[in-house]
Amino acid sequence: MASNLIRFNAFQMNAAGHQSPGLWAHPRDRSHHYREAAHWVELAQLLERGLFDSVFLADVLGVYDVYRGSLDASLRHATQVPLNDPLALVPLMAQATTHLGFGVTCALTYEHPYPFARRMSTLDHLTGGRVGWNIVTGYLDSAARNLGLDRQLAHDDRYDLADEYMEVVYKLWEQSWDDDAVRLDKAGRVFTDPAKVHAIAHHGPHFQVPGIHLCEPSPQRTPVLYQAGTSSRGKAFAARHAECVFMSGPSQTVIARQVDSLRSALAEAGRPPGSLRIFTQALVITGESEAQAQDKLADYQRYIDIDASLTLLSGWTGVDFSRYPLDATIEYMDTEAGRSALASFSAADPSRRWTMREAAEFVGLGGRGPVLVGSPTQVADQLEDWIDRTGIDGFNLTYALSHETMEDVVRWVVPELQRRGRYRTAYTPGSLRHKLFAQGDRLPAEHAGRQVKLGTTTS
C-alpha cells in the first residue's frame, strides 16, 4: 500500500459513550448495547466492509473521580463507567471477520508479563495474526488504589518498569521458541523438539521469569505495538517500541509539531521512517449533502453535556474543574495543570480566549480531536488536508453516535476517498503487521524486540 493512502481505525471502548460524553442519551445512539455480542459483531463487519485497518479498543481500569472529588457525575453520565474488559471482544469480532485488525489497550502495571504474554499470543493465534497491543503504563490513581497501591507509580518510574516489562515479553514472544520448534511429527511421536525451546532466564529489578513461553509461535509473535504517550519520556518509549502511535489534538499545528518531534525521535533511535504509522483522533460528521451534515451536527450538539465533559477533562488532567466558574479563562486557573489544560484548547483557535465552557463543549463532541463536518467531498478534502499538512498516516475515528457515525463514514467517505485514489479498494492478505507495513508478519530485524538476548538483563 502506497504511503499517501489514508488509513482508518475505529476508536471504541467496551462501554457506553466514550469520546462524546453525553451523546449516549441521543435517541439513535446504541452504545449502551456494548454488553451484547451482536453489537460488536455488527460493528466489526461494518468496519471490514469499510476496509478499516483495525478497531482500537481504549481502556482504563479505574473511574473518573477527580471532578467534584466524587464519581457521581461519572456514573450519572456514563463517562467510561460501567466499563467492560476489552480483550474479550477480540475473539468475538475476529470470528465475524477475515481482515480487520484489533488494537487492544492493556495497562502493563496491572498484570504480570508472564500470563499477559500468553493472553496476547493466544489472541494472535485465534485471529490469525490480527492483534495489536496498545501499551499503556496506567494513568488513573483510582485504578492503582483498587490494586492495593496507595497511588500509581511516578510517571518516569512507570516507564522504567515498562522498559523491563517489554524486555520480558519480547524474550517470551521472540526468543523462547525457534521457528521450527514445533515438529508435529506424528509418526516419530515428536510434537516439539525440546532443543529448540529456550528458557528466557530473565532476572531484573522488577521481574523474575526463568522459564519458557507457554505458547508456540503465533503468526506475528509480538503483536503490533501501539502507543499514545506524548510526554518526553513517553515519546522516547514510543520511538523505541511503537509501530503505531495515536495522537489527539485540536489543530493541524499541534499535531504536525508532535509528528515532527516523534519522527525525529524515531530517527535518533535508529529506526527507518517507514517503520511507524501515526494516527490522529478525529470525528467525521457527514451525509448526502453539506446541509444534511450540518443538520446532524446541530442535532448532536444538543446532547453535549458540560458536566460530563468536565468529568472527563478533570480525570485526564487531575484538575477539579468544578472549582471554577464556567466562564473562567486561563487567567482564572490557579494551578499549572489547569492553565496547561486550557492552553491546549487555545491551540485549536488562538484568535479567541477559551472559557472552560467552550473547552467542555469542544470535548463534548469527539473528545480532544477535530470535528470534520460536511458533504463527502468536503470531508474528504479536510482529511486529505490533514494528512498532507501534518505527516500523519491516518485517523483514529471516534463516534458521535454508535454505530451511525461509522455507518456514515463507510457509506459516504470511503467511496469518495477511493475515487480519489487515496483509500485502499481491497485488503492486502496477511497479518495486521503486514497490512500496515507490507514487510511480512514479524517485527523488523532492527526493532528493539528483535534485539533482546536470552539470559541478559538491561537495566
Next chain:
Amino acid sequence: MASNLIRFNAFQMNAAGHQSPGLWAHPRDRSHHYREAAHWVELAQLLERGLFDSVFLADVLGVYDVYRGSLDASLRHATQVPLNDPLALVPLMAQATTHLGFGVTCALTYEHPYPFARRMSTLDHLTGGRVGWNIVTGYLDSAARNLGLDRQLAHDDRYDLADEYMEVVYKLWEQSWDDDAVRLDKAGRVFTDPAKVHAIAHHGPHFQVPGIHLCEPSPQRTPVLYQAGTSSRGKAFAARHAECVFMSGPSQTVIARQVDSLRSALAEAGRPPGSLRIFTQALVITGESEAQAQDKLADYQRYIDIDASLTLLSGWTGVDFSRYPLDATIEYMDTEAGRSALASFSAADPSRRWTMREAAEFVGLGGRGPVLVGSPTQVADQLEDWIDRTGIDGFNLTYALSHETMEDVVRWVVPELQRRGRYRTAYTPGSLRHKLFAQGDRLPAEHAGRQVKLGTTTS
C-alpha cells in the same frame, strides 16, 4: 430437570492432547488444531447438538518439569505444553452457540481480584449468563517461579488467600451495584443512579479494594462456581463456595466415598443438598456395536505413551517416577507421595498389584478416570450404574481423540440415554446457573457469596 437425569460436560484444554497423553499422534486426532478458531467453533456446535451442560476448560500456568527434572518430555509429547489461554475461547464459542455453558479455569493466585472480577463480568454479559469459573489456587511450582515467587504458597495458605479473594469478588459482583442502579434514562439524561452504586471498601490482609466494581450487573452476577479440590481444606472450601465439583478417580468406590464426604461437608456448611452438582471424569469409547468399540479401544491403546503418562503423573504428584523401574510396585516407592500415587490405582482394581507401567497405561487413556467401552447400550448401562451407585450428577467427559470421541458420544450415547428418559431432550432456556439448578440466574440466598457485607472484612 429432574435429578435422575445424567449431565455431560466436555473436559477440554486450550492445548493438544490433554487427558490422553500420546494420543495426539493418532492420525485421526485433531487436537493440534487448538490454535484455530474454527476448531473450537466446531466443538461448541457439536456439544450444543448433544445438549451438553458446558465445556469445561482446564488450565495450568506452568509446565510439567518434575519427570527427569526437566521439561524435555513434556515438550516432546505435548503434555499440556504448548498451552494457550482458555478465557479467549469463551466469547468465540459463545458466539457460535445459544445454550452451551462455559466453565473456565482461572488460578486466583495469579491475578488480582479487581481486574479478574471485570473479566468474568464481561464474559457473563457477552455470553448472556453462560459463564462458570473453576476456582483453582494453583499447584505447579513452575508457574509460581515465573511470576517472581520462589515457589507457590503452602497449600493451606493458598486457601486462606483464596477465602479473602472470594470475599473481594463477591463484594464486587453481588454488592457493588444494586439491581436497579442502571436507569438508562435517555430523556432524563441519567445512565446510572450514583446512589445505587457502592464502593466495596474492602480492607483485608491480602487485598485492599476500596472502590466500586467497574461493570454493571451481568445476568448471573457471580459466575457459576466450579471447584475440584479433594483435600480436607479443599473440601471445606468447596462446601462453602462451589456449585459444581469435578472429581476424578478410577473406581465407583473411590468416587462414592468422595461424594458422601462432600455432601456431608455441604450439609455442615448449611447448604441444601440440591445446591451442588458433582461430576466425575470419564472417557467413553463407543460405536455402532461392541465390536466396533473394542476395535477403537485397541487402536487407541497403540498410541498410549508411557513416557508422556509418567510426565503427567510426576507433575501431578511431585514424584519423579523416572527414578523407578517400570515394573516397580508400591513396595519399591521410597517416598510417601510415591506410595500414595500407586495406592490410588490399586483402588481401581485391588485384586492386582499395580506396577508403575500399569499405572502409566491407565493414565495414558483418559487420565485418572474410568474408560467406559462398548456399544451405545453397554455404555449407557455403565453410565447409569455410575450415577446410581456413586451419587454423582453427571460426567466430565474427556476425549481419546479430538473431536472423534465427542462426536461418538453425541451420535451414539445421547440418543440411547434419551430413549431411557435419562438425558434432556431440549435445553431449558436461561442462564447456565438456571440450567443447572432451575432456580433462576443468581446465587441462592443462603450462599456465602450473598452473605458478604460491604466494608466488613472477615479474617
